[in-house]
Amino acid sequence: MKKSTLLVRSLVSVTTLGLVLGACTSTSGETDDPAATQAGDVSSGTVPGSVLRVNWGGFPESWAPGAEMEAGFLRVPYENLVASGPDGEIVGVLATSWEETDEALTLTLREGVTFHDGTPFDAEAVKVNIETIKNTPGPYAGPFQVVESIDVVDPQTVRLNLSEPTPSLLTTLTTRAAPMASPAAIEAGTIAQTPVGTGPWAYDATASIPGTRLVFGPADGYWGEPVGFETVQLVSIPEDNAATAALVNGEIDLTDTEVNQFSTLDAAGTIERLSYPAIRNNPIFFDRGPGGMFEDVRVRQAACSAIDTEVLAELEPDWQVRTQHFAEGEQGFNPDLQGYPHDLAKAQDLYDEAGNPPVDAEMLATVFNENQMKIYAEQMGEIGMNVTVQSAPPPQYFTEWNSGRYPLGLGGNDELTPFDWYKAWFAADAPGNPSGVESPELKAAADAAIAAGSTEQADLLWSVVTKVIQDEALTCAHVAGEELLAWNAETVTGVAEPSERWETNLVNYRDLRPAS
Template identity: 65%
Template sequence: MRSSKNSSRRTAIAMASVAAVLVLAGCSGSTTSTDKTASGTLAINWGGFPESWAPGAEMESGYLRVPYETLVSLDAQGEIRPVLATKWEQTDEALTLTLREGVTFHDGTPFDAEAVKVNLESIRDGKTAYAGPLKVIESIDAVDEHTVRINLAQPTPSLLTQLSTRGAPMGSPKAIKAGTIAQSPVGTGPWAYDAKSSTKGTRMSFQYYDGYWDGEDSVGFQTVELYAIPEDNAATGALATGEIALTDTETSQFSRIESNSALKHLSYPALRNNPMFFDRGKGGAFEDVKVRQAACYALNTEEIAKLEPDFKVRSQHFSEGEPGYNPEVTGYTHDLAKAKELMAEAGNPKVQVEMLAAPFNEKQMQVYAEQLGKIGIDVSVQPAAPPQYFSQWNSGRYALGLGSNDELTPYDWYQAWFAEDAPGNPGKAESAELKKAADAAIAAGATDEADALWQDVTKIISDEALTCAHLAGEELIAWNTKAVTDVKASAQPWETNAIDYKALRPAGK
C-alpha cells in the first residue's frame, strides 16, 4: 500500500526530490546485488519519513521498529511475549512489570522503571495519537530499578496488548525531556540513528548499537537505511537494480515485479479505513442520528473497492475472531432510497461541512463527497499537506474526517474515539446508552461476560452511526531476493510497513 491510502502517509512527508541515484536507478530494468548488502547495509523504502519520532506520535512500524522497542510484543498466535519487560502480573487494580536488566538507550541512559514512567506519562498526558487508551493509568510507581507498577483507575485487561503496539515505544527519557526525540529518535533497539550519515529528506541511516542487550548475533545487518521514494515506478526500478532491498508497493507494480525472477512480494491485512462524524454534539451538523445513518447508507464502499483493489468491504471495525466482533452488526449496505428517507424523517436539514484531505486520501474523500451530495449533504474537501492534515483532521475544526483506527481491542477503540474524553472525540459527545454499556464492559474486566458486553458496545457504535463505511486494506511489500532473505510480515496485527527487521539476513549468507 502506498500513498493513495497508506496510513504511513499520515506520518510521512512525501518528498518528490528523491536522491538522484535512486531515481536514475529506477529507470533500469536490470537486477544486481549491491555493495550495500555485501557491507551489511539494508536499504528500505517506505516512501517518506515521520513528522515526529516522539513516543505516542503517529509513526508506522516500518519506521518505529528500527530504533525503538516495546515493553512486550504479540506472537503469531496473539500471545504476549517479553521484550523489554520479562515478567508481568495484572490485577483489576494494577499491572506490575519486571523489566529486563542491562538495557540502555542509544544515548547511554539506563532503561529502568523511571524510564517507563516518563514514557507512559508523556504519551498519556501529551497531545498524542495514543493518549486515549492510556488514560486508564491513574499513577505509575517505580517500585525499584527494575520493577514498575502501573496503577489503574478501572479494570483494563487489554493494557498489555496496547503496550505491544506502535502506540507505546520506549524512548530515552533524557531525549523526551529535552524535546529532541521528535527529530532524532533514541530508543533501545538494535540500530541507533546516525544523523551524520543521513541526508535530510532523502535518507535516514541507523547503525548497529554496540550496547544492544540482545547482542550482535541477533541481527543480520549492521546498518539500516530508510529512503523516501514516494513514486511507485521509481521505487520498483530502484528495487530491481538493488539500490534498495525492500519497499512497500502497489498492485499496479505487480506485473513488473513478477516479470523479474529476483523480485518477490507479499501482502497482509494492515489498514482499517472509515469516515468519522466529529460534529455530533448539541447543534452540530451530525447531531441527529438519522442524518448520520442517512450518510452511512449513502456511502458506497464498493466503489472505493473498485478504485483500490486491495481494499475489502467490511461490516465493522473488528474482524471475526477478534474481541469486539459482533456477528449481529451488518453495517450499512449502500441504499440511496433508505438514505433519502432518513434525511426526510430528519426534516431534510441543510448540511454543509468541510473535511480535510491529504494527497493519499483525497480521491477517496472526493468520491464520498459526491455520494453524500446525492442526499443533500454538501461536503467541501479541503486539500492539505500531510503535516497540516495529521494535526488537524480530527481536531474538531472539521465536522467529518477519514481515518484509520488501528486499535486492537474494543476497550482501546472506545477510549480512543468514542468516550466523552477520547482524543478522537473533539465534540465530547457520548450518548447515555453508549456510556452505560461501556461502563458495564469495563467493570467486567477479564471475566467471561466481558466479551459479550463489549460486543454490545460495538453494536451501539454501529447503531448510532458514529462511524461506518468500514474498509480493510492490505499492506503490499516487495523485495529483491539477491539482497535480502527471510522477509515475512510482522506478527504485530494491523500495522503497516510491518516486517521483522531482526529476522532479515543478507542474501547468500
C-alpha cells in the same frame, strides 16, 4: 503509495537516490566468529558491512512517543515493553514478567539495558514514556487515560495504577502506541527529530541526509539477540513507478508497493512480494454535539447509507469491505451486525425525516486518501449533503483532521481492542471525540464491558458496545486494506508477514538476512 497514513513525503528522484546510495552496498556471507551466539553484541552473527535499504515513501513528522508514526519507522530504533508473538501471545521484550490485577499492572524490567545515548533503561524511564504518551494529544493518549498514576517501586519494577479494570492494557503496550524512548531526549525535546531507543540499530545523524536517507547503524552494547543486517537505511521514494524502478535496478532492497506495479515487478524475475492485512479506516462524525450538523442520529445514518464502499473496492482491489471495525475472532466483533448497506432511497428517507438540516461540511484530506474521500463526498451529495474535500500536506492533515476543526474526517483506526477503540474515539473524554458527547446508552454499555474485566462475559459485552456505536452511526463505511511488500530475493531473505497486527509499512527487520 496511497494508503501510507502517517508520512511526510519528501521527494527524491531515483537518479539522486542512486548517487546517494552508490557507496552503500549489501555484503553477503556468514561470520565464523565464535561469539556469534552471544546476546548483547549486535555484530555477532551480523554480516559485516551489510546494509538493508528500505523504502516506505517518506519519513515520520515526529519520532516522539505518542506521535503518530508508522511501524516501518518506529520498529527500527525503538522497542516495546512487550510484543505480540507469532501465535498472538504476549511475550516479554524490555519487560521480563508482569502481574495484572483490576487495580494495577506491575512490570518487572530487563536489567542491563541502556538507550542509545547511554541513559539507563529503568522504571523511571518507563514512567516518563507512559506519561508522555498519555499527555500527547492524539488517539494513542486515549487508552492510557486509565493509568491514574505510576509508581517507581525500584529501578527494575514499575506499577501502573489503573482507574478501572483494563485487561487489554498489555495488548496496547505491544503496539506502536508505546515505544520506549530515552527520557533524557524526551526532556531535552530532541526526540521529535532524533530517535533514541534501545533497539539493535541506532540513528546515525552524521550518515543521514534529512529528507533523503535515514541511516541506523549497529547499537553499541545491544542487549538482545544478533540481527542479520549491520545497518538499516530508510529512504524516501514516494512515487510508485520510481520505487519499482529503484527496486528492480538494485538501488533498494525492499519497498511497499501497489497492485498496479505487479506486472513490472514480476517481469524482473528477481522480485518477490507478499501482502498482509494492515489498514482499517472509516469516516467519523465529529460535529455531533448540541447544534452540530451531525447531532441528529438520522443525519448520520443517512450519510452512512449513502456511502457505497463497494465502489471504492472496485477502484482499489486491495481494499476489502467490512461490516465493522473488528474481524471475526477479535474481541468486539459482533456477528449480528451488517453495517450500513448502500441504500440511496433509505438514506434520502432518513434525511427527510430529520428535516433536511443543512450539511455544509469540509473534510481534510491528503495525498493518500483524497480520492477515497472524494468518492464518499460525492455519494453523500446525492441526498443533498454538501461535503467538500480540502487537500493538505501530510503534516497539516495529521495535526488537524481529527482535531474538531472539521465536522467529519476519514482516518486509520488501528486499535486492536474494543477498549482502546472506544477510549480513542467515542468516550466523552476521548481525544478523537472533540464534541465531548457520549450517549447514556454507549456509556452504560462500555461501563459494563469494562467492569467485566477478563471474565467470560466481557466478549459479549464488548460486542454490545460495537453494536451501540453502529446503531448510533458514530462511524461507518468500514474498509480494510492490505499492505503490499516487494523485495529483491537476490539481496535479502527472511521476509514474512509481521507478527504485529494492523501495522502499516512493516517488515520483520530482525529476521532478515543478506542473501548469499
